[in-house]
Amino acid sequence: MDVTPSAAAPVVRLIEEFHKLPGVGPKSAQRLTYYLLRAPQDEAKALAQAILEVKEKITFCSICQNVTDRDPCLICANEERDAALVCVVEEPLDILALERTGSYNGLYHVLHGVISPMDGVGPEHLKVEELLARLKDGSVQEVILATNPNLEGEATAMYLGRLLRPLGVRVTRLARGLPSGADLEYADDLTLTRALEGRQEMG
Amino acid sequence: MTTPRIYKTEAIVLRQRKLGEAGKIVTLYTPNYGKLDAVAKGVRRPKSRLGGHLEVLTHTAVVVAQGRNLDTVTQAQTVESFGGLRADLHRLSRALYAAELVDRFSPEGAESYHVFQLLLATLRRLVSAKNVDTVLRYLEMQLLGLAGFQPQLARCVNCERALAAAPSHFSPDAGGVLCPSCGPEGAGSRTLSLNALKVMRLLQSGSFAEVSRVRVASALAQEIEMHLRAYLIHVLERDVRSAAFIDRLRREDFWQPAGVSS
Ligand SMILES: [Zn+2]
Ligand SMILES: [Zn+2]
Numbered sequence: 212m213d214v215t216p217s218a219a220a221p222v223v224r225l226i227e228e229f230h231k232l233p234g235v236g237p238k239s240a241q242r243l244t245y246y247l248l249r250a251p252q253d254e255a256k257a258l259a260q261a262i263l264e265v266k267e268k269i270t271f272c273s274i275c276q277n278v279t280d281r282d283p284c285l286i287c288a289n290e291e292r293d294a295a296l297v298c299v300v301e302e303p304l305d306i307l308a309l310e311r312t313g314s315y316n317g318l319y320h321v322l323h324g325v326i327s328p329m330d331g332v333g334p335e336h337l338k339v340e341e342l343l344a345r346l347k348d349g350s351v352q353e354v355i356l357a358t359n360p361n362l363e364g365e366a367t368a369m370y371l372g373r374l375l376r377p378l379g380v381r382v383t384r385l386a387r388g389l390p391s392g393a394d395l396e397y398a399d400d401l402t403l404t405r406a407l408e409g410r411q412e413m414g
Numbered sequence: 415m416t417t418p419r420i421y422k423t424e425a426i427v428l429r430q431r432k433l434g435e436a437g438k439i440v441t442l443y444t445p446n447y448g449k450l451d452a453v454a455k456g457v458r459r460p461k462s463r464l465g466g467h468l469e470v471l472t473h474t475a476v477v478v479a480q481g482r483n484l485d486t487v488t489q490a491q492t493v494e495s496f497g498g499l500r501a502d503l504h505r506l507s508r509a510l511y512a513a514e515l516v517d518r519f520s521p522e523g524a525e526s527y528h529v530f531q532l533l534l535a536t537l538r539r540l541v542s543a544k545n546v547d548t549v550l551r552y553l554e555m556q557l558l559g560l561a562g563f564q565p566q567l568a569r570c571v572n573c574e575r576a577l578a579a580a581p582s583h584f585s586p587d588a589g590g591v592l593c594p595s596c597g598p599e600g601a602g603s604r605t606l607s608l609n610a611l612k613v614m615r616l617l618q619s620g621s622f623a624e625v626s627r628v629r630v631a632s633a634l635a636q637e638i639e640m641h642l643r644a645y646l647i648h649v650l651e652r653d654v655r656s657a658a659f660i661d662r663l664r665r666e667d668f669w670q671p672a673g674v675s676s
Contacts, residue, residue: 233432234432234433234435235434236434326659328507328510328514328655328656328658328659328660329429329510329514329655329656330655331655331658333662361469361470362469362470362471362500362506363470366503366506366510369501369503369506373503374666390460390462391466391469392457392458392462392464392465392466392467393458393462393465394436396458397436397458397459397460398460399460402460
């Protein structure tokens with residue numbers, strides 16, 4: 212590949228943009244950039260368009276805060292799902308993991324993060340107010356706290372537990388089938404199903 | 415100290431951040447090598463043998479392999495997990511504050527035996543101490559001393575005269591106490607009560623056992639916390655972020671009905 216220094220500025224820029232993405236190191240950023248340089252024009256255009264479309268068409272569900280292209284989202288709008296049950300997760304990816312198990316039929320609530328005091332992330336930065344608003348009319352009977360079984364996930368669950376319990380709603384936590392330090396996102400279906408079924412009252 | 419290519423060390427995990435596919439970078443505090451960052455591969459996968467042994471606030475024994483850019487943790491075994499911290503939001507919030515403070519005070523690779531022992535003792539105290547905030551004040555003052563920022567509490571920082579038994583001023587800018595005739599100086603200094611001065615001196619030169627025997631009323635505890643926080647912000651040139659969460663828990667306890675705080 213022949214990239215002269217004067218032509219390199221856009222290349223450098225694209226490498227930098229890729230490098231900003233989670234999980235993309237400098238090497239991968241270079242590889243992706245040079246792949247696209249060699250790829251047909253159409254492929255590059257399709258990628259660029261898909262990125263723009265995601266930003267333009269995808270919003271957050273006004274009920275569960277999940278990413279969606281319609282509001283309310285497909286899960287919240289599905290009347291066959293149990294609206295008395297709300298499972299609180301950190302990220303939209305966790306919903307994918309739980310849906311994959313096929314063993315959960317309630318609704319969700321996405322916090323979009325976890326409490327991380329050292330990084331300056333407090334409850335006010337998460338979708339906590341939105342969760343409290345959902346509990347006001349009394350139709351939700353149980354909130355399952357499905358944050359990750361690591362320190363920040365546990366801290367978030369404890370914080371929410373003490374916030375929600377006085378409201379009279381049943382608050383449960385996923386069972387200890389998931390080893391500590393692990394992410395929900397990577398758990399297999401069977402482990403997740405067991406963790407859901409064995410959920411316990413927060414004490 | 416030159417570090418061997420593969421080395422074994424005790425460590426306390428100060429913090430973590432996600433790295434790539436299922437990995438993390440852990441910030442470790444060690445007795446001999448100071449603070450260091452190391453890659454822990456695959457720890458976010460449930461089958462990882464390392465993950466549970468590298469959680470934040472774990473005292474762990476690790477084997478680290480030096481890399482060109484970053485070191486890698488190849489083995490980890492929990493020594494002490496401080497379960498009592500993880501089950502109680504008040505204790506946990508203080509422990510996170512302790513870890514952040516040690517992180518902020520420690521440039522990478524600096525000699526660290528005493529700081530390591532201080533942090534370890536602090537985490538153990540936080541598991542069971544009746545007053546978790548006293549544990550933090552002791553940590554703050556001791557850490558300031560170890561880092562060479564010991565505030566001057568014996569005499570006036572300006573005229574160097576011994577302090578009389580009277581209220582004086584604490585000035586973060588000046589690095590200690592200003593006597594009534596020298597202070598207040600500038601906007602940064604605040605009135606320092608005689609009792610606060612006495613307790614702060616004890617925090618500086620007493621043992622933790624001595625400190626914990628002193629009963630400190632809540633208004634006095636608040637005053638001491640205010641002076642120390644102002645001084646820490648001055649020394650570190652930034653806020654200690656975890657303090658906001660502690661403040662929040664206190665506020666919410668205040669308006670929550672009794673008995674529901676965990
Ligand atoms: Zn929804
Ligand atoms: Zn003076």
